[in-house]
Amino acid sequence: MTRRHRAGALVLSGMALVLTACGSPAATDTTDAVKAAARQSGDTVYPAQVANCGRTVRVDKAPERIVSFFPSNTELLLRLGLKNRIAGQTWTDQSPPKPAYATDYRKVKVLAPGEIGREALLAARPDFILADGEYQFDGKKLPTIAELAKLGVPVYIDSAFCPKTTGTATLTATTTDLTALGTLLDVQPAARQATAETRERLSAVDKALTGRPATRAAMVQIVDKQLYALAGGLYSDVVRRAGGRNVLDDTVPKGSNFAPLSAEALATKNPDVLIYHYTGAADRAASEKWLRTHLAATAAVRGNRLIAVPAADFSELRAVDGTVTLAKSLHPDAF
Template identity: 90%
Template structure:
């Protein structure tokens, strides 16, 4: 992603380009059959283990105190029926909850509205962490992933944002995570139902868009008056599945999913639609004003085709929901 919460990651690093966002194809994050065999009852046989971002993630029993990093991860856990097993969440300031999850989402304890520190995280007594990326576990503000594993706290990273393969992620990563988390958290039936639901959603989009020409589009985010291109990996796959052609595919370094972008470079691309991420109402208003001011001559602004999307709409199950919503914005007459 941008990262999904680019502003937060810039604060953590101080330098945008060293924050290589994560992205991984589904093929690299597979459940280890030997470690995750199902009992006749259909539950998980523990200990259970999966491969995630090139590491083994092992749990000895079903986690009971899960900490979620990022709103879309919290919603994923809620979708899997785990509201009573979530010990807390962080980065809640990065996106409002989706309407379907809002009531339960607001009941989950907020450990930190943004970045969380070591003491606050460990005080929550987590026995499992579902995180949006590796970048926070640097051994400074937070323990490393290896240190947490030694403390008995396994960390699972959204497979679309594993650092070594950021530029190749697709929406298939959502199914990868559902399969892995279904095993680790002993919620396989719910995970299978969720995966089936995502396939149905995307199939309906594919059917609606059959034969329609792609709309040129650019996905961006504005942080501290700096414009960033969001492209490659999951971002470009979402734009493509939504019936768009991402004009910024060549604007980010290979293997990454974001980069600073000049106004002049974007204006030269002149997309028909501008898709911009926001974290809250104030950020949405400020971002739209910025785009209308600085890119007034583009086809997107001239045609009134600015599409605002919550940052969380581009990870996990919300990436699928976000694809559906974006498709309806790019091709409103197809639905």
């Protein structure tokens, strides 16, 4: 018997005693009493709904076939104890799993190593999708979010990458998602524990860096030989919380968090540290070679201060990992 069922049974038993003693129906509505007991125990009361990216995400029961888009989302679901409820994952080519999750991560079915198509997604029979952004649900390659909702497949988007808040998102998006997913997926105790750990870890970083000047840094990524500035929103907030200042903040359009960038423009900024995203070992090596070749005159390259970070380290719980790791790289003597 689940904790929710036990709570309901206790309430119903109590009501039976009232009926026997008084010889008349109890005044309390059974459904309301069961819901109240469930709330008190920390369980989700269904149907449940939360706000996400300007929409309402509603589930009528706890999802059992969740599809995860992006490695950080898969790891988040594993952290919440949902390994047996993940029907598959996509975009696994974006980053290897963190060691703490590697064993369970590799047991999750890979529906597509990169972008997934409509047929493959629907064949997985998802009843919930956790995605890294809205960009894939364009009605062409994949159904729109509204179309999926009509099929009984609600979609929750990482709140740091909601279109209207991408350029202003901060690390608080992680705890926002933990609370929302705890409710929707009926894992509120695990979500509260992860939230507490997140706040504790970030607080420790803040304490260690108190009084230290910010390091001038640039966060970039190279895709198909094109250099991109990663700035604004969660990217710059991670740099800030890690004891840095993203010198590329003024190169990205308002409301966005990335933009094409020339090597010359980056060289003009002359950052003391270059932080670059990579998706795998080959991409990491190629990106470092490109940066050393095209930005040889910058203080970062001359001082050999190039920091490689997995692309997946900038969403959900991995954003917290990324902040801690980056802080130790920018200010190693503080830890």
